[in-house]
Amino acid sequence: MRQAAIVLSMAACDLSSGDGDAGSGDDTGGAVACPLNDAWEPNDDPEDPTDMNWDSADKASAWHEVHDAYLCPGEDDWYRIEVADLGYTVHYLYVRALVKDAGLCGAACGEPVLAAGPENAMTIEVYRADTHEPLIAQTADDGVLALAGSGDDYADGLLLRVHSDTPTAEYPYRLSISMRNYEGEDECEC
Numbered sequence: 103m104r105q106a107a108i109v110l111s112m113a114a115c116d117l118s119s120g121d122g123d124a125g126s127g128d129d130t131g132g133a134v135a136c137p138l139n140d141a142w143e144p145n146d147d148p149e150d151p152t153d154m155n156w157d158s159a160d161k162a163s164a165w166h167e168v169h170d171a172y173l174c175p176g177e178d179d180w181y182r183i184e185v186a187d188l189g190y191t192v193h194y195l196y197v198r199a200l201v202k203d204a205g206l207c208g209a210a211c212g213e214p215v216l217a218a219g220p221e222n223a224m225t226i227e228v229y230r231a232d233t234h235e236p237l238i239a240q241t242a243d244d245g246v247l248a249l250a251g252s253g254d255d256y257a258d259g260l261l262l263r264v265h266s267d268t269p270t271a272e273y274p275y276r277l278s279i280s281m282r283n284y285e286g287e288d289e290c291e292c
């Protein structure tokens with residue numbers, strides 16, 4: 103009787119391990135499929151970011167926008183931008199991110215407003231590209247983020263990380279980055 107029990111338990115073991123290979127093993131082994139992800143992938147790692155170029159740049163300021171980004175559940179989007187070539191004497195960085203169709207200036211300007219909630223939570227972090235030293239970060243759950251930082255830490259290359267603390271959060275987003283060679287006000291003007 104004891105031998106029969108051992109054989110049975112081994113058979114059950116083989117069965118379950120076979121199921122794991124074919125089913126649940128695949129689910130946990132790789133990235134979750136996300137067909138809507140953006141064309142800037144892969145950029146899940148700070149060592150392999152999406153390189154951004156300034157859309158416009160002059161002696162006073164430079165600007166870049168990503169219109170068509172998408173955050174999939176649980177992923178990171180890393181971006182890198184070079185600053186030194188701008189030749190600025192001072193560096194004032196402004197980063198904006200908008201989830202879905204959220205407007206930067208909100209209802210006061212007649213722009214779409216997202217309901218605050220974990221499904222709209224986003225975090226942006228900015229790092230020095232050379233040392234990976236964290237510089238500024240912000241988290242919001244209403245889909246509107248606006249960060250600013252300044253100083254010599256912003257004079258070379260910068261890394262930006264976009265992610266969500268909500269593991270299931272998934273949405274399109276827009277990102278804009280500007281660097282100014284002066285200290286300026288940043289206000290909503292409808």
Ligand SMILES: [Ca+2]
Nearest residue numbers: 140172173179
């Ligand atoms: Ca993405």
Ligand SMILES: [Ca+2]
Nearest residue numbers: 145146178179
């Ligand atoms: Ca990514």
